[in-house]
Amino acid sequence: MRVCIEFSPSGPVAVPAQYNHAVQGAIYRCLSPDFRSELHDLGFGTSGRRFKLFTFSRLIGEFRRQGPLMIFRGPVRLWVSSPVSRFITELVNGLISAGRISLLGQELPVSSVEVRERPELGAEAVVRTLSPITVYSTLLTPDGRKKTYYYSPFEEEFAELLEANLKRKAGALLGDGATGGVDVSPVGRPREVYCTFKGTVIRGWVGRFVMRGDPRLIEIGYEAGLGAKNSAGFGMVEVVDGD
Template identity: 45%
Template sequence: MRIVLEFAPSDGKLSLPLHYNSEVQGLIYRNLDRALSRWLHDEGMPLGKRRFKFFTFSRLLGRYRINGDTIEFSGPVRVHIGSVHEEILESLALHLLREPQVRLGKEPCEVAGIEVEPLPRISRPMLVRTLSPITVYRTLYTAEGKRKTYYFNPSEEEWEELILANLRRKARALGWEKPRLEGLTGAHIRPVRVGKRDERIMRYRETVIKGWTGIYELDLPEPFFLLAYDAGLGAKNPQGFGMVELFGSD
């Protein structure tokens, strides 16, 4: 399930840190039922040492200009939010309908609209466009034993492998059985229109994260496509990474 929220800044302008993902994430957590928010933040759905939150969100969409370390939006601002757990989005929507005056970061806004996105028509393969960067990585160690995070790019073979492996782990965390998991055999995600300008170097709190925007060919069985569509592709989805939309289907 996916929804689109529209915010109207109180004075017509919304000023946020240039790297604002934690502000959007914080708005989501603050506007859920308290017990649901605590479960989502602290627990999620475990698989081994990993815990999956199964939600993601887009970049903020609207007219903006960048001034140093801040980004200023003029007029309405929209954000897409997806989750495999409908109760999360229902709780968020109900809370915002009851209390439409919110803060995005430190800025007061009013919720001007809430829409439920229609389900996409699925075929194989499909073209998708990123609404937030896709990121996958491995943690490596130098000869001196120092920990280093290596972020892959779409031209590297491991990029696709890690995205598909991540998608399989998400399915396992949801309790999918082995025959259903085997449907991912032969699936692929390939860059179609991706260049150097699509590289995004972002900061989430104190962590630097590298990801990629662009247009990709996605060939997945329908259950896996819907999982990726609602929960995001790749890693760090709850921090605002890996959301896609259909491209060229109108």
């Protein structure tokens, strides 16, 4: 499921271009204290890497650049998605109860909250990014230092790591690994973007992609996000026509 939240601020809203951490914090504050701590500290999964299993879009609305800031005027929308029903329920209840969120010291009144069920997805889906997809490995340099390498959609490892990531998410969500596979390929030329999250520069890609394979993995990618760092606002997609 996913939630479309619309805010109607009374005046302009100024945010830095790298606002993901602030939005993530606003989402967490909508959750009950117990669930917030459980999600933040533990996440989902039985062994190995654990996942938060939610993702969110970039802020959507009319804005202009003013130095390092983005100045939004008028309605602002945010999409949040998760395959975990409790997360969606707590988020919606928190938004309705508070009636607003605080974003970098600015109060944004909530004008509408709309919950949308996942569409029927088969063995193929063309999607468009609502936030950048990032795929990376942590490598060791010859002198023993750790180095993060970000893959492009035109490298084989991009699709391989996306598939492995989706299988691990399936295990965390369903308690078993998916037996099928999935391939995620770019449609056209995705655009490279750089984002900063908590001081770390992250390389990602925006554009259209086609997912082919196990419908269960495609559904998890749609709801939990594609690639890494989903709970930091990466990897959210929406289904579009393939034309």
